[in-house]
Amino acid sequence: MITVNEHYAKLQSSYLFSTIAKKVQDYSTKNPDAQIIKLGIGDVTRALPQACITAFHAAIDEMAADQSFKGYGPEQGYGFLREAIARHDFTDRGVSIDPTDVFISDGAKCDTGNIQELFSAGIRVAVPDPVYPVYVDTNVMAGRTGFFTDGRYEHLVYLDSTEENNFLPGLPHSPVDLIYLCFPNNPTGQTATKEELKKWVDYAHEHKALILFDAAYEAFIRNDNLPHSIFEIPGAKEVAIEFRSFSKTAGFTGTRCAYTIVPEECRAFNKDGEVVHLKPLWNRRHTTKFNGVSYPVQRAAEAVFSSDGQKQVKELIDFYLENARIIRERMSVLGFSCTGGDNSPYIWIKTGQDSWSFFDLLLAEAHVVCTPGSGFGSCGEGFIRISAFNSRENVNAAMDRISGVL
Numbered sequence: 001m002i003t004v005n006e007h008y009a010k011l012q013s014s015y016l017f018s019t020i021a022k023k024v025q026d027y028s029t030k031n032p033d034a035q036i037i038k039l040g041i042g043d044v045t046r047a048l049p050q051a052c053i054t055a056f057h058a059a060i061d062e063m064a065a066d067q068s069f070k071g072y073g074p075e076q077g078y079g080f081l082r083e084a085i086a087r088h089d090f091t092d093r094g095v096s097i098d099p100t101d102v103f104i105s106d107g108a109k110c111d112t113g114n115i116q117e118l119f120s121a122g123i124r125v126a127v128p129d130p131v132y133p134v135y136v137d138t139n140v141m142a143g144r145t146g147f148f149t150d151g152r153y154e155h156l157v158y159l160d161s162t163e164e165n166n167f168l169p170g171l172p173h174s175p176v177d178l179i180y181l182c183f184p185n186n187p188t189g190q191t192a193t194k195e196e197l198k199k200w201v202d203y204a205h206e207h208k209a210l211i212l213f214d215a216a217y218e219a220f221i222r223n224d225n226l227p228h229s230i231f232e233i234p235g236a237k238e239v240a241i242e243f244r245s246f247s248k249t250a251g252f253t254g255t256r257c258a259y260t261i262v263p264e265e266c267r268a269f270n271k272d273g274e275v276v277h278l279k280p281l282w283n284r285r286h287t288t289k290f291n292g293v294s295y296p297v298q299r300a301a302e303a304v305f306s307s308d309g310q311k312q313v314k315e316l317i318d319f320y321l322e323n324a325r326i327i328r329e330r331m332s333v334l335g336f337s338c339t340g341g342d343n344s345p346y347i348w349i350k351t352g353q354d355s356w357s358f359f360d361l362l363l364a365e366a367h368v369v370c371t372p373g374s375g376f377g378s379c380g381e382g383f384i385r386i387s388a389f390n391s392r393e394n395v396n397a398a399m400d401r402i403s404g405v406l
Contacts, residue, residue: 007143010153016133016375017041023359024369037398039327039386040369042186042345044251046319046391048300049312052250055303059296070295075287077104077259081298084305085259089244095231101263101279103286104293104301106256108216108245113138114289115212115241115260116178118281119268123177126157128169130187130376130383132214135180151378160379161188167339167348168196175207181230182214184221187376187385188348189340191226197233204239210268210278211240216258219249219317221343237263241278248345248389250304250313257293257301320345323395324388330399331386334406345388348373352382359384366401 013019020040028036048056062068076082082099090097105111113134121143127135129152136153139145146154157176159169167190172179181200183192204211213230221228230236242261246252262279270276293301303309321342328341331349341347351358355372362368362384371387373380388395 005141007141007145010140010145010147011137012148015137016371019375020359020369020371024363027363034367036363036367036369037390037394037401038369039388039390039395039398040371042248042387042389043253044248044316044320044389046251046316048251048255049304049309049316051303051306051309051312052300056296056300059299063296073292073295073298075290075292076100076283077102077292078295078298081302082259084302085244088305090229090231090261093228093232095229097231097261098264101261103260103262103282104298105258105260105286105290106293107247108214108243108258108260109134111243111258111260112180112212112214114285115282116142116144117285118278119178119210120271124155124157124175126159126172126176126179128161128180128182128185129158129378130161130373130380131180132182132186133376135212158377158379161185161190162379163337163350166190168192171199171203175209177207177209179204179209179211180214181211182216184217184340184344184346186214186217187346187371187373187380189342189344189346190348191221191223191343193225194227194233197227197230197236201230201233201236201239205235208269209239210266211236213240213242215242216245217248217344217346218244219313220321220345222321223343226343231261231263237265238267241266241282246301246304249317250301250309251316252297252301255297255300257297319392320388323390323392326392326395327386327388327399330403334403341388347386347388349384349386350382351384355381355384361405362402365405366398368398368401 082102085102086097086099116138125139145156157172161167161169167188218228230240245258262282266278267275324341328338328347331338337350339348355374359372371385373383
């Protein structure tokens with residue numbers, strides 16, 4: 001008989017943001033006149049940069065003529081985009097990344113979930129807490145955890161990120177094999193210095209571990225002393241894979257384009273302790289299970305790196321960062337302790353109350369949607385996350401409403 005993957009039964013009832021969407025929908029159904037402002041999910045609200053739109057249209061015109069039509073493209077991504085990424089994001093910043101180390105995909109969420117297929121079921125996995133849920137759930141699905149007990153999954157190593165350590169997780173007390181890191185962090189908005197990242201690179205070398213580094217929000221960094229990539233740390237190319245996205249950088253959440261960097265030097269080991277390079281494995285997985293991002297979307301993504309594109313993208317990010325500044329400032333005036341919002345689009349706010357109860361209060365009384373911190377892990381209890389992705393009008397209105405009920 002056909003049987004199911006029983007590890008799915010270990011998952012919590014639904015994905016965090018699906019639960020939020022259902023609660024908001026239920027409230028809207030019962031209160032149809034409520035004008036709800038959503039500052040929960042990290043979805044952008046402004047149009048694509050004009051440089052991207054122009055490139056998009058030109059590429060679509062190419063698809064309309066037999067002589068310039070494109071069919072299947074390279075699964076790893078077109079050379080023009082891989083080269084632009086390697087040059088702009090790395091070489092121009094003093095980091096040597098070859099274009100062939102860049103793999104184009106339809107989303108960093110997909111890549112951070114799919115990458116775990118490369119590793120054996122018995123590895124020891126460490127995740128920060130609070131944590132982006134995809135890191136945890138995909139390893140649950142793969143059978144690397146036990147059951148969910150007292151707010152955490154058995155067999156995972158949780159790295160507490162709390163007020164006491166300034167929301168910067170410390171090194172694990174017992175050896176681990178795979179480490180998930182995210183900076184600027186989702187959900188806390190915290191950033192890490194080169195010195196802090198070096199500790200993790202050194203740990204990975206010492207313990208033959210691998211770091212999965214989620215840099216989806218690096219474009220929001222405005223502090224010149226902060227690293228944009230883990231590969232700015234000497235030795236990181238042997239022990240880290242980095243994930244980036246055009247979603248928040250250039251508004252591609254509905255267009256879908258991202259990229260993962262797997263350097264030639266990046267390694268894991270077989271059961272005999274022999275080095276296995278990961279780039280060929282990821283390439284094999286990519287070519288087997290993925291047919292590539294569409295040509296027009298890749299041309300639009302390439303335009304991000306043009307002079308006009310860079311100017312327009314900076315304007316977009318500056319807009320959201322100003323939203324973040326407003327949110328953080330207004331919540332601070334109300335007496336709440338806040339993290340993030342300066343080099344990040346997320347503001348992590350200490351409420352001192354049950355996270356879901358505070359979510360319900362803001363929804364019912366202010367008609368504002370946030371994200372309850374406990375949805376990101378045990379250390380998120382007593383916090384909420386507010387996203388800066390909305391219009392200036394809505395952000396100001398939401399803060400006025402929140403001020404009126406708190």
